[in-house]
Amino acid sequence: MTGDFNLPSVFWIDDQGMTRSSPEQNPIIEVLADNILYQTVTVPTRMRPGENPSTLDLVVNNDPEKVIRTQTLSPIGSSDHMPVLSSIQLNSKPSKYTKQSFTNYKMMVEELIDANLETHTSDDVEASWLILKNTLLESQAKNIRMTWKKKPKTLPFLTPKIKNLCNRKKKLWEEFVKQKTVYEKYKIVRNLPRKETRKLTVNYEEHLAKMSRKTLSYSGNISPCVNQADTQYQTWRITAQSLPAPPKKLTF
Numbered sequence: 001m002t003g004d005f006n007l008p009s010v011f012w013i014d015d016q017g018m019t020r021s022s023p024e025q026n027p028i029i030e031v032l033a034d035n036i037l038y039q040t041v042t043v044p045t046r047m048r049p050g051e052n053p054s055t056l057d058l059v060v061n062n063d064p065e066k067v068i069r070t071q072t073l074s075p076i077g078s079s080d081h082m083p084v085l086s087s088i089q090l091n092s093k094p095s096k097y098t099k100q101s102f103t104n105y106k107m108m109v110e111e112l113i114d115a116n117l118e119t120h121t122s123d124d125v126e127a128s129w130l131i132l133k134n135t136l137l138e139s140q141a142k143n144i145r146m147t148w149k150k151k152p153k154t155l156p157f158l159t160p161k162i163k164n165l166c167n168r169k170k171k172l173w174e175e176f177v178k179q180k181t182v183y184e185k186y187k188i189v190r191n192l193p194r195k196e197t198r199k200l201t202v203n204y205e206e207h208l209a210k211m212s213r214k215t216l217s218y219s220g221n222i223s224p225c226v227n228q229a230d231t232q233y234q235t236w237r238i239t240a241q242s243l244p245a246p247p248k249k250l251t252f
Helices: 023-034 105-115 125-143 160-179 183-189 192-210 212-219 236-241
Strands: 002-004 010-013 016-019 057-061 067-072 084-088 097-103 144-150
Touching (some): 057 067, 125 144
């Protein structure tokens, strides 16, 4: 469980909360202790010039041994809250591939028509349902093609310029946290990555609209098409070439 719990007077030692100045916040600490819950953020998550740092954004869990590490990042935009990044050990590793299915609905409809289910039905509702179910499952198994597509390691529009801006922002924030200086320099840089990312995203999607082949690769979920002779295109490249011309102007 994560979020902004807004407990500025609570400090955390060995995953347990303690407070001296706000007795009304004790019930929250007691609830965590009674349910054997632990809080793994021990560094300040909110910093503002002229004010004491405080740990407001918490990560609560019931098994701290699975939390490999918890760290804070530089704030997003003009926020004074630092994002909290927790690495948690899971039982299974995330897949590097995404599953996709392509269904030939036209062929399924033709097979269902040819099956002539009326001749196989009976007065027994359960038996009729079993016939219909098996017919659908058989058609589904024959006409749905499953593929696996490798997930990209990074966003296609994430340029070296964006990475440099993010690294610059991170270094200025870390210097401010340690020495309480360079805050004015940080204010100048903090919104630049977000502005640049939004601009590059729009430009990239406009570029995709003009390149049908790249659009197929980018979206990854366009089903096979057929031409006027009801023949299915053999490859996604040929399918892309058959798509209509893109609009002259996009609205986002």
